[in-house]
Amino acid sequence: MKSEIISVGTELLLGEIVDTNAAYLSQRMAEIGVDVHQRQTVGDNLQRLTAAIETALGRADVVILIGGLGPTDDDLTREAISAATGRPLVRVPASEQRLREFFAARNRVVAESNLKQCDVPSGGHHLENVCGTAPGVFVEHEGKLIFALPGPPPEFREMLQRSVLPMLRERLGPANVLYSRSLLLTEIGESQVADMLGDLISAQTDPTIAMYASPALVRVRLATKAADQAEADRKFAPLEAHIRQVLGAHVLGADDETMPVVVGKLLRERGATLAVAESCTGGLIASRITDVAGASDYFMTGVVAYANETKQRLLRVNESTLRDHGAVSEACAREMAQGVRKLSGTTYGLATTGIAGPGGGTPEKPVGLVYVAVADDNGTVVIEQTWPSTREQFKARVSEMALALLRKRLLGAV
Amino acid sequence: MKSEIISVGTELLLGEIVDTNAAYLSQRMAEIGVDVHQRQTVGDNLQRLTAAIETALGRADVVILIGGLGPTDDDLTREAISAATGRPLVRVPASEQRLREFFAARNRVVAESNLKQCDVPSGGHHLENVCGTAPGVFVEHEGKLIFALPGPPPEFREMLQRSVLPMLRERLGPANVLYSRSLLLTEIGESQVADMLGDLISAQTDPTIAMYASPALVRVRLATKAADQAEADRKFAPLEAHIRQVLGAHVLGADDETMPVVVGKLLRERGATLAVAESCTGGLIASRITDVAGASDYFMTGVVAYANETKQRLLRVNESTLRDHGAVSEACAREMAQGVRKLSGTTYGLATTGIAGPGGGTPEKPVGLVYVAVADDNGTVVIEQTWPSTREQFKARVSEMALALLRKRLLGAV
Numbered sequence: 001m002k003s004e005i006i007s008v009g010t011e012l013l014l015g016e017i018v019d020t021n022a023a024y025l026s027q028r029m030a031e032i033g034v035d036v037h038q039r040q041t042v043g044d045n046l047q048r049l050t051a052a053i054e055t056a057l058g059r060a061d062v063v064i065l066i067g068g069l070g071p072t073d074d075d076l077t078r079e080a081i082s083a084a085t086g087r088p089l090v091r092v093p094a095s096e097q098r099l100r101e102f103f104a105a106r107n108r109v110v111a112e113s114n115l116k117q118c119d120v121p122s123g124g125h126h127l128e129n130v131c132g133t134a135p136g137v138f139v140e141h142e143g144k145l146i147f148a149l150p151g152p153p154p155e156f157r158e159m160l161q162r163s164v165l166p167m168l169r170e171r172l173g174p175a176n177v178l179y180s181r182s183l184l185l186t187e188i189g190e191s192q193v194a195d196m197l198g199d200l201i202s203a204q205t206d207p208t209i210a211m212y213a214s215p216a217l218v219r220v221r222l223a224t225k226a227a228d229q230a231e232a233d234r235k236f237a238p239l240e241a242h243i244r245q246v247l248g249a250h251v252l253g254a255d256d257e258t259m260p261v262v263v264g265k266l267l268r269e270r271g272a273t274l275a276v277a278e279s280c281t282g283g284l285i286a287s288r289i290t291d292v293a294g295a296s297d298y299f300m301t302g303v304v305a306y307a308n309e310t311k312q313r314l315l316r317v318n319e320s321t322l323r324d325h326g327a328v329s330e331a332c333a334r335e336m337a338q339g340v341r342k343l344s345g346t347t348y349g350l351a352t353t354g355i356a357g358p359g360g361g362t363p364e365k366p367v368g369l370v371y372v373a374v375a376d377d378n379g380t381v382v383i384e385q386t387w388p389s390t391r392e393q394f395k396a397r398v399s400e401m402a403l404a405l406l407r408k409r410l411l412g413a414v
Numbered sequence: 415m416k417s418e419i420i421s422v423g424t425e426l427l428l429g430e431i432v433d434t435n436a437a438y439l440s441q442r443m444a445e446i447g448v449d450v451h452q453r454q455t456v457g458d459n460l461q462r463l464t465a466a467i468e469t470a471l472g473r474a475d476v477v478i479l480i481g482g483l484g485p486t487d488d489d490l491t492r493e494a495i496s497a498a499t500g501r502p503l504v505r506v507p508a509s510e511q512r513l514r515e516f517f518a519a520r521n522r523v524v525a526e527s528n529l530k531q532c533d534v535p536s537g538g539h540h541l542e543n544v545c546g547t548a549p550g551v552f553v554e555h556e557g558k559l560i561f562a563l564p565g566p567p568p569e570f571r572e573m574l575q576r577s578v579l580p581m582l583r584e585r586l587g588p589a590n591v592l593y594s595r596s597l598l599l600t601e602i603g604e605s606q607v608a609d610m611l612g613d614l615i616s617a618q619t620d621p622t623i624a625m626y627a628s629p630a631l632v633r634v635r636l637a638t639k640a641a642d643q644a645e646a647d648r649k650f651a652p653l654e655a656h657i658r659q660v661l662g663a664h665v666l667g668a669d670d671e672t673m674p675v676v677v678g679k680l681l682r683e684r685g686a687t688l689a690v691a692e693s694c695t696g697g698l699i700a701s702r703i704t705d706v707a708g709a710s711d712y713f714m715t716g717v718v719a720y721a722n723e724t725k726q727r728l729l730r731v732n733e734s735t736l737r738d739h740g741a742v743s744e745a746c747a748r749e750m751a752q753g754v755r756k757l758s759g760t761t762y763g764l765a766t767t768g769i770a771g772p773g774g775g776t777p778e779k780p781v782g783l784v785y786v787a788v789a790d791d792n793g794t795v796v797i798e799q800t801w802p803s804t805r806e807q808f809k810a811r812v813s814e815m816a817l818a819l820l821r822k823r824l825l826g827a828v
Binding site: 012013014015016017018019020022023024025026027028029030036037038039040041042043045048052212276278281282283284285286287289290291293294295296299300301302303304305306307309310313314343344345356357358359391392395 | 425426427428429430431432433434436437438439440441442443444450451452453454455456457462466626690692695696697698699700701703704705707708709710713714715716717718719720721723724727728757758759770771772773805806809
């Protein structure tokens with residue numbers, strides 16, 4: 001089954017918004033095994049939008065439009081489907097009643113413009129919108145399926161999940177549904193993974209294996225068509241076991257097990273607690289840890305010690321350390337980790353100190369230099385790294401590096 | 415001048431990556447006054463890509479392709495331009511020499527596949543890539559301009575700025591260049607702005623005025639065509655003054671003057687310093703403040719007091735306050751702000767305590783309840799708000815709300 005996506009809206013062509021809906025829809029289509037062979041982006045222009053739908057109907061089995069279903073004159077998706085299929089727009093009484101009730105409940109008057117949202121190309125029907133006023137549109141035309149969904153992401157996603165995906169899954173039949181499982185890797189580069197898994201990746205046909213790299217993370221994705229999740233899991237299991245054996249502790253977790261989730265799980269399992277002292281990461285490590293619900297079970301204290309005085313007064317870093325080695329030094333990182341641990345009475349203390357830039361670098365201590373330390377009952381480990389990059393990238397990388405160090409300490413690897 | 419963008423790559427159609435390049439390019443086109451009338455997204459398929467280029471050449475003056483310039487068999491953009499224009503690919507000796515030198519310097523062997531990057535459709539030329547190995551492509555064909563740029567965002571943006579935009583600006587002539595200025599608004603909703611500026615927005619033709627809303631911020635954008643920045647500034651000035659007068663302190667700043675930037679500027683101007691005590695925001699306020707280069711001039715200390723014990727021990731919140739009012743209370747927020755200020759000896763202390771959820775809510779204190787406090791020599795101000803949302807949205811909104819409170823204190827408005 002081949003599909004085509006048409007994103008509608010002049011704001012997209014002006015670059016005012018990034019088209020995350022199209023990427024989200026593409027992912028969902030890939031997951032259920034529907035091939036997205038092309039995408040188009042068209043402004044709020046009836047003639048071009050109609051032509052885009054005609055083109056898509058000529059080469060795809062399923063056409064999904066996103067946006068252009070609102071009440072204003074600029075919203076032309078219903079009209080364009082009508083023009084492209086030759087099906088006149090007809091009013092749906094049930095939709096009109098629902099809209100009138102919606103407005104009455106809010107003491108608002110229904111304008112004539114609002115009512116056009118109650119129209120549908122003849123032979124089609126509406127898809128319920130539980131988050132907004134614009135219903136979606138479904139038309140089956142000469143054996144092709146046409147869907148139109150509203151553009152606001154919460155409405156779009158809800159309607160996709162509730163109405164569109166179940167219809168497509170049903171038409172595809174269960175054996176054609178694609179399942180996937182991603183393994184998230186840490187402290188290893190894309191080329192190293194390619195070296196270690198290269199033969200496996202090129203020889204493997206079902207499940208397929210693909211590798212994706214982002215600045216923070218390499219991901220290995222297994223995908224297979226199966227009747228249900230249990231069958232997919234049975235197909236993934238031996239392959240996942242093999243990859244985990246080859247890559248060892250580089251495998252951070254699966255699917256949504258990111259670094260803060262994995263570290264939180266390890267801390268909770270061990271009944272351990274954590275305090276963090278941050279200089280160059282400026283609170284980002286604490287913020288990422290507390291993005292995980294339930295973090296209060298193990299995360300006690302964060303100290304953002306930007307000023308040297310804060311390092312001394314709160315974290316008890318020695319004045320002589322700052323004088324002799326500077327704030328960006330192995331000794332300072334060590335004392336920060338130990339200091340925040342003692343201050344909070346936690347199992348672990350984690351610390352960062354470095355030069356984020358763009359200012360503050362010297363020939364001996366360049367922009368990008370960073371020390372990360374973890375302290376516990378058994379002692380303190382400090383690592384040094386140099387990562388010249390933008391300020392935000394630096395903070396992101398160092399926060400990941402610090403959590404990776406803590407993970408290794410929790411696993412007994414350092 | 416009409417343009418069309420073609421994004422190339424199967425990874426886009428699988429939703430593995432979001433097409434931020436297309437949005438970025440659309441913005442730059444809008445800025446210089448080139449109309450992007452349509453976008454296409456095509457996979458790594460020679461036939462479909464060739465057809466997409468033919469279609470685009472039939473309706474646009476400028477066609478810009480993004481991606482598909484790498485060395486692998488999947489990279490087909492050069493081949494498709496050649497097929498669509500009937501111009502055979504020819505090797506460019508200078509490009510081949512540069513590539514061989516690049517590889518020699520890294521002790522790597524040049525594979526035959528690498529050399530195809532040195533080809534260009536006849537009559538065209540290469541655009542230098544200073545960040546990678548794949549040069550861009552430019553061909554003028556029957557009066558139409560065709561550009562092809564590499565997909566990795568740093569390479570794409572660099573080449574766009576260095577090679578493509580100057581060529582397009584030159585062809586457009588100076589009077590056709592679009593300049594814009596955005597005013598960022600705080601603590602006001604989209605509909606309120608529409609009420610206050612509605613007449614102005616609908617009556618205004620040059621500069622144009624448009625309003626954009628995101629969850630965190632409303633933005634009013636002025637745009638005009640001018641010979642240079644100075645002329646544009648002269649056209650913006652009276653309109654901006656009028657809007658600033660109508661909206662008063664709701665105008666946070668212009669262009670990139672976000673909340674952390676504006677607060678940092680105010681603190682620096684006054685020679686004031688800041689310490690932050692965070693509970694529910696978990697370090698996000700400190701992290702946003704330290705995203706701004708030079709924040710160490712005014713930001714001294716952050717304390718993430720997730721545990722009650724940390725609130726007591728570090729911030730000197732009274733045991734009786736926690737017992738009688740709880741950690742999420744006006745009294746606790748007040749004592750946290752005063753405590754972190756005293757601890758750090760700063761001009762200002764800022765504090766947050768709330769229930770981010772999804773767990774932890776009660777009928778009296780529901781998920782989304784938050785107290786934010788600012789303390790200085792003149793006393794302490796606490797505000798209460800309820801914002802039920804996802805954990806990450808809650809943290810983002812509360813961090814903005816806290817910085818907005820500090821800004822008002824700095825301006826003497828509370």
